[in-house]
Amino acid sequence: MEKIQEFKGLGGMLNGFRDLVKDDKKIIFVGSPGFCTPFALFLGYPVREKEMAFIPGLEKENMRRIISTECGLELADPCSFDADTVVILGGMAMPKIGVTAEEMAAFLSQMSYKRLIGVGFMSIFQKSGWADALKFDNIMDLIIDGQVYR
Template structure:
């Protein structure tokens, strides 16, 4: 792996994501229900004015795929949709040990989502290198990983 760019903050993360999916037609995010859902909606927000189709799959529940649509409240999970896509975005919550999801299971899911697509792109979006730490990079053929670190300060004023 080599670093191709460094940016800061959520804005930097979203800018890098938007650049990576510039040529994508349909993007399917896969993440844990609840925890990853808002991250998928946030990332989808930078694409709201494009003609890209987007979907979200909770955990490994392919049949529960929902569209991600622009609303007056921002991007939100909508109706059931076909999750087949040319781009898969795996969110880091999936790789956390407490989910019990193995890299092999996620590779099968990415293959299923990308089945029939001529162009195939797999992007990981995570914090604190969770995909690397859990060895998912040895099983899943990521094209890119957007890896961020979080620093939190609790201030009493």
């Protein structure tokens, strides 16, 4: 894949994501329950005026709308299974989650969408083989470094 944008920090991550989905009306995030849920809510914040949903794992029956409240973004009621863009979060490609690229491809074949975006950390889609196995339109790959001081 060709590099089309560079950014730094969490603000750059949010702006980069907002730019990727600027023309979309509905976005569905697919991620591992618990671990990926806050990332979907975080990424959705700068585009909170759009219709969004989160699917935990491959459990479409547990799909929930993402709504904007006075406390930020939250999961709400069930909703439809179609979107302009599907965003696969990198937790799904982690070996301990137990989902293969083939299982994800079969899951995606049940959905109606126009674009597929991967958002992950430390090249998880490339390392897991998902970058080659799935037809991503874009992959947003992030590295976050940090320190703890006393």
